Amino acid sequence: MLQQQQVRTNSRGEAYVIGPTGAPLTIRDLPPPNTGRWVIRRKAEVVAAVRGGLLSLEDALERYSLTSEEFLAWQRSIDRHGMAGLRTTRLQQYR
Numbered sequence: 001m002l003q004q005q006q007v008r009t010n011s012r013g014e015a016y017v018i019g020p021t022g023a024p025l026t027i028r029d030l031p032p033p034n035t036g037r038w039v040i041r042r043k044a045e046v047v048a049a050v051r052g053g054l055l056s057l058e059d060a061l062e063r064y065s066l067t068s069e070e071f072l073a074w075q076r077s078i079d080r081h082g083m084a085g086l087r088t089t090r091l092q093q094y095r
Contacts, residue, residue, distance in 0.1 A: 017052025020044035
């Protein structure tokens with residue numbers, strides 16, 4: 001399992017964590033609450049934000065209308081297979 005990150009602050013005073021691509025990720029960088037198409041990067045950003053303490057699990061579930069099972073499945077996929085595990089077209093290969 002990946003280690004919990006620490007929330008950091010940038011020069012503008014915004015809290016951030018390191019996102020899945022290695023770039024800083026702030027609340028403003030997260031997918032919009034009305035996201036309908038969940039691509040790999042967006043799923044990984046939400047998982048990174050929760051793991052890093054940028055968003056609480058409860059906030060993420062509410063903000064994105066996710067179930068806890070769906071979010072936990074994203075986390076498990078990342079832990080087991082990296083970002084490629086989030087690819088829905090390859091879901092059967094990673095089970």
